[in-house]
Amino acid sequence: EPEVTQTPSHQVTQMGQEVILRCVPISNHLYFYWYRQILGQKVEFLVSFYNNEISEKSEIFDDQFSVERPDGSNFTLKIRSTKLEDSAMYFCASSERRENIQYFGAGTRLSVL
């Protein structure tokens, strides 16, 4: 069964460093999303991506964040200069069409020290 793949599963970084979280969405899906979940809190939307551009972003998604689809398969989230408060679980999701169910990856746990 097709699945969304995220790497790495756990990333530890020093404050101020850049990190890139990687996602491989399901191959025929056209809509891509990043969400995050700070420990003990609910899942929050970060950004959605369609047709090689951002379709919507939240207030959390400031200039420190960027997304890219560098080739036909990968979808990446970059945090330019990590802060302690960026520590969270980051989930990638994809859907075939906007109105379809979203499939989630297993998540990347980011720990900023």
Added chain:
Amino acid sequence: KNEVEQSPQNLTAQEGEFITINCSYSVGISALHWLQQHPGGGIVSLFMLSSGKKKHGRLIATINIQEKHSSLHITASHPRDSAVYICAVVLINDYKLSFGAGTTVTVRA
């Protein structure tokens, strides 16, 4: 402003019991999702519904659009059903999911 409210926050059941989790929302939506989050953190989509009822195995999801309410039922619960169950909505003309805080379900053998 909390658009999605879930109840109860925590639920403990004995194996075999029927479980109901509730979700209420305050805005117009195009769809509602039920998700399961495992202890390791991964999220699995269980259902997406915009009307009526869906069933998959021992799980049943219902939605009442007029009352802005949805329920997730687990029949004949099993310890492997222990997880956090999350309700999330898609607002009309929107792409993203807006999440509830989740219901932690523990099923004891």
